[in-house]
Amino acid sequence: MVFVCFDLNGTLVTNPTWLELNAALGVTKEEDATIMRLYREKKLSYREGQKRLEMIYRERGKATRKNIEKILSSYSLRPDARETVSYLQSKNYIVAIISNSIDILVDEVGRDLHIPYAIANNHFIFDDRGQLREIAVSDNDIHFKWKELQQLCKKLFIKPDDCFYIGDGEDDREIFLHIKHGITFRDSSVAPIAWKTIDNFINLKTIL
Numbered sequence: 001m002v003f004v005c006f007d008l009n010g011t012l013v014t015n016p017t018w019l020e021l022n023a024a025l026g027v028t029k030e031e032d033a034t035i036m037r038l039y040r041e042k043k044l045s046y047r048e049g050q051k052r053l054e055m056i057y058r059e060r061g062k063a064t065r066k067n068i069e070k071i072l073s074s075y076s077l078r079p080d081a082r083e084t085v086s087y088l089q090s091k092n093y094i095v096a097i098i099s100n101s102i103d104i105l106v107d108e109v110g111r112d113l114h115i116p117y118a119i120a121n122n123h124f125i126f127d128d129r130g131q132l133r134e135i136a137v138s139d140n141d142i143h144f145k146w147k148e149l150q151q152l153c154k155k156l157f158i159k160p161d162d163c164f165y166i167g168d169g170e171d172d173r174e175i176f177l178h179i180k181h182g183i184t185f186r187d188s189s190v191a192p193i194a195w196k197t198i199d200n201f202i203n204l205k206t207i208l
Contacts, residue, residue, distance in 0.1 A: 003158045004088050004208060005149060007167035008099035008106060010188075012113075013075045017105055024071045026060030027053065046141045050122065054135040063132035068124065072105040077112075084201040085113045088208060094156060098148045100141045100171050119148050146174040164208060183207065 006012050022032050035052050038044040044052070057063035088095050096117035099106050103120040110118025121144045123136040138144055145167075153160045164181045165172070168188040176182035176193045183204070184194040191197050196207055 001156070001158060001162075002091070002093040002164070002208070003096070003153070003156060003162065004093050004164045004166070005096045005098055005152070006115075007145075007165075007169065007172055008097055008101050008109060010168040011166055012078055012081050012097065012109060013105075014078050015074075015076045017072060017075060017101060020074075021068070021071050021102070022053065025057050025062045025068070027056050031056060047137045050135045050137050054132070057132055057135075065124075065126045065130040065132075068102075068132070069104055072102065073108065075105060075109065077109075078201060080201040082113060084204055085115065087205060089114065091208075093208070094158075096152060098145050098152070100144060117152060119152070141171050142174060145171060146178060149175055149179075166204070 009017055019032070023029075035044065035049045039046065039049045085095055094117075095113075095115050096119070097106055097110055097115055098119045100121040103123045106118045106120035109115070121138045121141060123138070124132060125134040125136055127133045139147060149163065149165065150160055153163060160178065161180045163179055164183060165175050165179060166183045167175065168184050168190065170189055172182070172184070173190055173193070176184075176190050180195060182190070182194045183196045183198060184190050186197040186199055188194075188197075198204060198207070
């Protein structure tokens with residue numbers, strides 16, 4: 001059994017969805033930059049940073065389910081992503097997504113690409129009127145993906161070392177340090193610790 005797991009933002013999806021969502025929901029560039037700076041300086045935990053975003057979203061009054069779903073539905077898949085996922089599925093490989101993104105987006109991309117396992121760190125919870133009530137965060141963004149990958153491997157009776165993981169960001173680093181088959185793009189920050197680097201998804205056909 002071959003198990004192939006993808007990151008979402010920057011890997012399957014090209015546009016910076018958090019930045020687009022924040023801007024559309026009224027978060028200023030200065031507010032966005034401040035939250036990111038405090039997080040990088042370890043003055044805010046990941047969960048605390050998301051709580052700050054949640055507060056701003058609610059203050060600006062634009063964070064409705066309808067509005068958020070409309071914004072996130074404009075995602076752009078990486079060229080050849082659809083063809084590549086179909087190719088992997090045609091070989092009866094198990095395909096999954098594990099992402100620090102938003103459940104609404106992760107679920108939609110999962111449905112679009114017919115990927116049965118689509119796991120998100122951030123869960124948007126709405127009240128009866130469709131207004132955002134809470135951003136529920138499963139775990140710290142650094143550890144979330146590795147923990148979820150281990151749990152999914154256990155569920156599928158697969159060893160993590162037998163998993164092929166494709167990602168491109170710093171939040172993929174822990175996975176790359178723990179498994180044998182980490183795959184990334186040639187210019188990504190985790191390229192030095194990857195098992196294989198690729199220029200595009202077409203290259204995956206020579207690996208998988």
